[in-house]
Amino acid sequence: MPTWIIILLTTMGILIVCKFLFAFSLVSVFPITQGAMFHPSAKVKVRTFLDHVPMNAGDLLVDVGCGDGRVLRAAKRRYGVRALGFEVNPLAYMLARLRTIGLEGIEVRFKNFWNVNVGDADVVFCYLFPDVMGRLAHKLERELRPGTRVISCNFPLPGWRHRELLYPESPIHADPIYLYQIPALSPHPGGRCTCNPDWPRSHNA
Numbered sequence: 652m653p654t655w656i657i658i659l660l661t662t663m664g665i666l667i668v669c670k671f672l673f674a675f676s677l678v679s680v681f682p683i684t685q686g687a688m689f690h691p692s693a694k695v696k697v698r699t700f701l702d703h704v705p706m707n708a709g710d711l712l713v714d715v716g717c718g719d720g721r722v723l724r725a726a727k728r729r730y731g732v733r734a735l736g737f738e739v740n741p742l743a744y745m746l747a748r749l750r751t752i753g754l755e756g757i758e759v760r761f762k763n764f765w766n767v768n769v770g771d772a773d774v775v776f777c778y779l780f781p782d783v784m785g786r787l788a789h790k791l792e793r794e795l796r797p798g799t800r801v802i803s804c805n806f807p808l809p810g811w812r813h814r815e816l817l818y819p820e821s822p823i824h825a826d827p828i829y830l831y832q833i834p835a836l837s838p839h840p841g842g843r844c845t846c847n848p849d850w851p852r853s854h855n856a
């Protein structure tokens with residue numbers, strides 16, 4: 652058999668195995684993710700988030716469903732934060748671990764974030780799925796401290812009032828990014844989440 656055919660067949664075989672592994676990793680965790688599948692944020696989205704959400708070195712950023720860890724890495728690089736991600740998709744988790752090898756201050760845990768209290772976070776990032784946003788809103792209301800910022804890509808937190816709504820400057824990745832902040836005092840009468848009017852400048856010490 653000619654070499655080029657062997658190379659072609661081998662490449663196709665590898666691609667098919669990769670596709671199968673990817674599909675399997677999505678399906679196997681569906682009961683947990685409920686549609687929030689492994690789909691990494693586009694770079695322009697991560698950049699837009701970081702441009703508008705300044706953080707202090709040492710702040711704790713938590714990505715609930717961190718995928719390949721790109722948000723954690725970018726935030727660590729830009730602001731020197733401590734970055735913690737939870738992931739249940741084995742493929743995404745392995746990628747995240749591989750890509751954060753040797754990076755101090757970034758931790759990725761193979762864990763269902765519903766079973767973890769994220770109350771220590773200064774900033775929570777999520778890019779999930781509409782079906783879980785209501786449950787997530789209740790969890791974050793219970794656990795987060797006043798002043799904590801919450802960033803949700805694509806999907807709003809039901810009942811929360813966003814502080815800012817961003818649109819990445821990209822024709823193909825123009826989905827909204829919702830910025831929230833847990834209220835410092837009592838909840839705003841019109842909604843469960845209100846904000847410090849200085850935000851985000853007050854976090855840019």
Ligand SMILES: C[S@@+](CC[C@H](N)C(=O)[O-])C[C@H]1O[C@@H](n2cnc3c(N)ncnc32)[C@H](O)[C@@H]1O
Nearest residue numbers: 684689690691692716717718738739740763764
């Ligand atoms: C759309 S991806 C976003 C990944 C990453 N946050 C980003 O923006 O690039 C959502 C990720 O959340 C993970 N996920 C969904 N539900 C989860 C849960 N309960 N615990 C941990 N990870 C979860 C999925 O496996 C998936 O990788």
